[in-house]
Amino acid sequence: xxxxxxxxxxxxxxxxxxxxxxxxxxxxxxxxxxxxxxxxxxxxxxxxxxxxxxxxxxxxxxxxxxxxxxxxxxxxxxxxxxxxxxxxxxxxxxxxxxxxxxxxxxxxxxxxxxxxxxxxxxxxxxxxxxxxxxxxxxxxxxxxxxxxxxxxxxxxxxxxxxxxxxxxxxxxxxxxxxxxxxxxxxxxxxxxxxxxxxxxxxxxxxxxxxxxxxxxxxxxxxxxxxxxxxxxxxxxxxxxxxxxxxxxxxxxxxxxxxxxxxxxxxxxxxxxxxxxxxxxxxxxxxxxxxxxxxxxxxxxxxxxxxxxxxxxxxxxxxxxxxxxxxxxxxxxxxxxxxxxxxxxxxxxxxxxxxxxxxxxxxxxxxxxxxxxxxxxxxxxxxxxxxxxxxxxxxxxxxxxxxxxxxxxxxxxxxxxxxxxxxxxxxxxxxxxxxxxxxxxxxxxxxxxxxxxxxxxxxxxxxxxxxxxxxxxxxxxxxxxxxxxxxxxxxxxxxxxxxxxxxxxxxxxxxxxxxxxxxxxxxxxxxxxxxxxxxxxxxxxxxxxxxxxxxxxxxxxxxxxxxxxxxxxxxxxxxxxxxxxxxxxxxxxxxxxxxxxxxxxxxxxxxxxxxxxxxxxxxxxxxxxxxxxxxxxxxxxxxxxxxxxxxxxxxxxxxxxxxxxxxxxxxxxx
Amino acid sequence: xxxxxxxxxxxxxxxxxxxxxxxxxxxxxxxxxxxxxxxxxxxxxxxxxxxxxxxxxxxxxxxxxxxxxxxxxxxxxxxxxxxxxxxxxxxxxxxxxxxxxxxxxxxxxxxxxxxxxxxxxxxxxxxxxxxxxxxxxxxxxxxxxxxxxxxxxxxxxxxxxxxxxxxxxxxxxxxxxxxxxxxxxxxxxxxxxxxxxxxxxxxxxxxxxxxxxxxxxxxxxxxxxxxxxxxxxxxxxxxxxxxxxxxxxxxxxxxxxxxxxxxxxxxxxxxxxxxxxxxxxxxxxxxxxxxxxxxxxxxxxxxxxxxxxxxxxxxx
Numbered sequence: 015x016x017x018x019x020x021x022x023x024x025x026x027x028x029x030x031x032x033x034x035x036x037x038x039x040x041x042x043x044x045x046x047x048x049x050x051x052x053x054x055x056x057x058x059x060x061x062x063x064x065x066x067x068x069x070x071x072x073x074x075x076x077x078x079x080x081x082x083x084x085x086x087x088x089x090x091x092x093x094x095x096x097x098x099x100x101x102x103x104x105x106x107x108x109x110x111x112x113x114x115x116x117x118x119x120x121x122x123x124x125x126x127x128x129x130x131x132x133x134x135x136x137x138x139x140x141x142x143x144x145x146x147x148x149x150x151x152x153x154x155x156x157x158x159x160x161x162x163x164x165x166x167x168x169x170x171x172x173x174x175x176x177x178x179x180x181x182x183x184x185x186x187x188x189x190x191x192x193x194x195x196x197x198x199x200x201x202x203x204x205x206x207x208x209x210x211x212x213x214x215x216x217x218x219x220x221x222x223x224x225x226x227x228x229x230x231x232x233x234x235x236x237x238x239x240x241x242x243x244x245x246x247x248x249x250x251x252x253x254x255x256x257x258x259x260x261x262x263x264x265x266x267x268x269x270x271x272x273x274x275x276x277x278x279x280x281x282x283x284x285x286x287x288x289x290x291x292x293x294x295x296x297x298x299x300x301x302x303x304x305x306x307x308x309x310x311x312x313x314x315x316x317x318x319x320x321x322x323x324x325x326x327x328x329x330x331x332x333x334x335x336x337x338x339x340x341x342x343x344x345x346x347x348x349x350x351x352x353x354x355x356x357x358x359x360x361x362x363x364x365x366x367x368x369x370x371x372x373x374x375x376x377x378x379x380x381x382x383x384x385x386x387x388x389x390x391x392x393x394x395x396x397x398x399x400x401x402x403x404x405x406x407x408x409x410x411x412x413x414x415x416x417x418x419x420x421x422x423x424x425x426x427x428x429x430x431x432x433x434x435x436x437x438x439x440x441x442x443x444x445x446x447x448x449x450x451x452x453x454x455x456x457x458x459x460x461x462x463x464x465x466x467x468x469x470x471x472x473x474x475x476x477x478x479x480x481x482x483x484x485x486x487x488x489x490x491x492x493x494x495x496x497x498x499x500x501x502x503x504x505x506x507x508x509x510x511x512x513x514x515x516x517x518x519x520x521x522x523x524x525x526x527x528x529x530x531x532x533x534x535x536x537x538x539x540x541x542x543x544x545x546x547x548x549x550x551x552x553x554x555x556x557x558x559x560x561x562x563x564x565x566x567x568x569x570x571x572x573x574x575x576x577x578x579x580x581x582x583x584x585x586x587x588x589x590x591x592x593x594x595x596x597x598x599x600x601x602x603x604x605x606x607x608x609x610x611x612x613x614x615x616x617x618x619x620x621x622x623x624x625x626x627x628x629x630x631x632x633x634x635x636x637x638x639x640x641x642x643x644x645x646x647x648x649x650x651x652x653x654x655x656x657x658x659x660x661x662x663x664x665x666x667x668x669x670x671x672x673x674x675x676x677x678x679x680x681x682x683x
Numbered sequence: 684x685x686x687x688x689x690x691x692x693x694x695x696x697x698x699x700x701x702x703x704x705x706x707x708x709x710x711x712x713x714x715x716x717x718x719x720x721x722x723x724x725x726x727x728x729x730x731x732x733x734x735x736x737x738x739x740x741x742x743x744x745x746x747x748x749x750x751x752x753x754x755x756x757x758x759x760x761x762x763x764x765x766x767x768x769x770x771x772x773x774x775x776x777x778x779x780x781x782x783x784x785x786x787x788x789x790x791x792x793x794x795x796x797x798x799x800x801x802x803x804x805x806x807x808x809x810x811x812x813x814x815x816x817x818x819x820x821x822x823x824x825x826x827x828x829x830x831x832x833x834x835x836x837x838x839x840x841x842x843x844x845x846x847x848x849x850x851x852x853x854x855x856x857x858x859x860x861x862x863x864x865x866x867x868x869x870x871x872x873x874x875x876x877x878x879x880x881x882x883x884x885x886x887x888x889x890x891x892x893x894x895x896x897x898x899x900x901x902x903x904x905x906x907x908x909x910x911x912x913x914x915x916x917x918x919x920x921x922x923x924x925x926x927x928x929x930x931x932x933x934x935x936x937x938x939x940x941x942x943x944x945x946x947x948x949x950x951x952x953x954x955x956x957x958x959x960x961x962x963x964x965x966x967x968x969x970x971x972x973x974x975x976x977x978x979x980x981x982x983x984x985x986x987x988x989x990x991x992x993x994x995x996x997x998x999x
Binding site: 418551567 | 739748778780804828903
């Protein structure tokens with residue numbers, strides 16, 4: 015099994031290299047995406063098989079590459095196979111979408127070689143079983159995705175986004191290197207097995223937790239390390255945006271889970287306070303930022319920040335429960351988090367594909383210039399609607415199941431003994447509820463402004479439906495969203511081996527329950543049945559339609575819109591992306607983003623148009639990043655003088671440095 | 684099993700049949716309180732039948748979302764109402780959705796309705812959708828905090844278990860319960876577009892939220908949406924009744940007489956709640972739309988406070 019997976023990765027890498035040579039040919043696009051689709055599908059089946067038949071797990075392999083005394087260790091355990099499943103499902107969908115979408119690529123030479131390499135990098139991170147291989151694959155993944163972000167580097171803003179991404183990725187990797195250094199200890203056992211056998215002392219593991227939060231959290235988009243994400247994810251070609259948002263953030267979550275749950279030994283209780291709090295803040299801020307956006311792809315990227323927050327709430331609760339020996343509750347919280355990992359990979363990829371289809375058909379990402387696309391892109395609109403409902407945590411779709419499980423985990427928290435946690439966890443619950451409700455508002459905006467209403471620009475009025483490959487990718491993911499929503503029991507059961515290895519216990523088997531209900535703890539406590547709800551809603555709606563059409567009236571007359579008797583033909587009279595979020599901006603934004611509205615009204619007699627300008631500030635940027643950037647600039651300016659010294663000056667400097675070092679050495683000894 | 688199925692079926696029909704009557708009753712009481720005679724209590728039934736028989740006038744720019752929404756909104760609301768114990772707790776399918784899922788189900792209905800408001804591409808639909816989502820973004824978390832409080836007390840998020848617990852001896856008077864009740868009532872007022880948040884009788888476009896969103900609907904579509912909003916009002920009153928006034932609700936396996944008593948008690952509760960609602964609405968003025976966030980923010984804070992009090996008093 016493991017060998018097969020490594021062969022898939024090797025195929026992807028070879029495809030990347032071959033694409034370097036072939037990129038100018040016409041067939042290259044179909045070839046690269048076709049091979050990527052094949053390799054990721056095979057890897058997906060292998061991961062699924064090993065997750066469903068845990069007997070096949072546990073294979074490990076050492077290749078004689080990498081550090082000479084260490085080699086490269088690979089291992090396939092339950093956790094790895096679950097994340098491989100997520101990575102390759104997202105990868106296969108993106109390749110399928112790319113088969114159609116990639117044909118319009120203006121600079122294929124900048125995309126085709128790096129796309130399979132990026133997929134290979136993500137697979138390698140998940141399979142790696144020693145610190146060196148892990149970090150190497152992590153950096154490989156970062157750099158190949160950076161190259162994809164820079165594919166259209168001449169577009170305004172993209173170069174800056176790429177620069178910021180590179181900076182934050184390096185910073186994150188630095189934190190991870192330090193974390194692994196501490197984990198390996200003075201003896202330097204860099205393989206995961208050696209680390210697992212000798213977990214660090216309590217204080218050191220606390221430091222490691224913070225470092226991992228910085229390293230993996232910056233890649234996943236935890237506030238306040240999220241600043242690069244909404245710039246870099248939308249800058250890449252859309253199927254790569256889907257991979258970065260839907261899948262690469264999940265690889266970051268994998269890094270966190272692998273180190274904190276697997277390698278770091280027993281958690282301390284304060285971890286369970288820190289991580290959910292960060293998650294809750296991330297969720298609410300992420301979705302509020304998303305609500306303020308006019309750019310469809312950037313809205314989706316900010317919504318990724320929100321969902322990462324929800325995942326980290328679940329992970330943090332699992333830590334809190336585990337620190338207090340409540341393994342059953344920890345299993346529930348971890349199941350919720352990992353199920354949300356899977357669900358978010360599904361619907362975020364789907365939504366990005368939808369945004370890509372719109373971008374391909376109209377050339378627009380700005381929602382203010384879209385509208386009415388449901389008439390001209392019906393299939394894309396349908397798939398996007400399913401994705402919007404799923405990400406807004408609406409039953410009977412899959413997003414609701416994982417958020418429901420997270421709520422159930424929060425409800426178990428009164429049994430925690432620490433007072434801080436008693437106060438904190440309900441507050442985190444309120445943040446989670448708030449972010450779920452705001453997400454619905456956000457996706458009413460995203461779907462309503464983009465696809466409904468009347469076209470706001472000529473390009474939107476003349477758009478055409480996207481190609482078959484892209485439609486297949488979107489509708490397939492939409493079907494999976496519904497399936498995971500109405501049959502969640504099977505998905506929870508499939509996660510059981512992962513949960514078992516990480517917490518020592520797992521949720522009760524769900525598949526034998528009546529009507530495929532899910533019951534995380536006990537029937538009298540809580541249960542949910544998406545299948546029945548779906549069935550009843552369909553039945554009631556169908557029955558209602560049938561009865562009314564038969565017995566009452568089925569007549570329809572088309573006419574101009576009523577609009578209180580004053581319909582205006584201009585599409586500018588519709589609600590816009592900016593106006594639909596105005597009430598929420600007023601309620602939340604005036605404090606959080608220091609939102610200010612300025613009205614510029616021309617004097618009487620002047621026929622100039624009036625303007626309303628809204629200013630939003632990014633507070634983490636203002637408070638945290640701008641001072642650091644300013645300081646770096648200041649120091650660099652001062653050091654710049656060193657470049658223009660005379661030869662005597664340099665000699666004095668060297669001599670002074672030597673003396674200083676010798677002094678230090680003497681004092682040291 | 685068969686009895687449970689019967690109770691379930693009966694419940695589905697009862698909520699559907701009683702909902703317009705409740706709306707008519709509230710209107711009648713309101714009219715009497717301000718010294719008018721008011722339309723008869725069965726007027727909503729007549730209105731619904733009249734609307735059902737009329738043809739639909741559909742805007743040119745409407746898509747299938749606009750046409751499917753009435754059915755989906757009606758179905759989701761009805762299914763939600765059918766899973767709330769009204770006169771008996773032994774519902775066959777009550778395990779399909781707990782209180783969180785019922786709240787989310789109403790969220791699904793609202794999501795579709797807000798999209799339908801944007802579908803035709805008019806400014807009134809947009810203003811309604813935008814404000815409705817703003818109100819929901821505060822009301823839904825407040826509601827979930829109430830659910831948290833109740834489930835911390837009863838150890839369950841299933842409404843039938845909560846109702847059974849509240850009927851039991853170990854409830855007592857609790858501060859957190861009182862806070863939760865206030866928060867729940869505030870949420871119910873906002874969610875059902877009642878005064879002071881929204882005015883169900885207004886036709887001043889700029890002050891309305893729910894009515895602006897459905898402005899383009901006519902004929903059978905409008906009938907379904909109206910019926911769904913009646914059912915939603917009934918649902919919220921049923922939730923408040925079964926949690927905070929669970930007296931008389933027949934338990935699973937009780938006999939026929941107990942069920943009849945439960946039905947009578949339920950109708951009594953509806954009458955009382957309807958009267959209180961009407962009296963409250965006559966006594967208070969509608970607030971500006973941007974004051975609504977203060978109103979619902981207070982509900983959310985009360986909910987959080989109730990949950991926190993529960994968490995803290997758990998040990999003592």
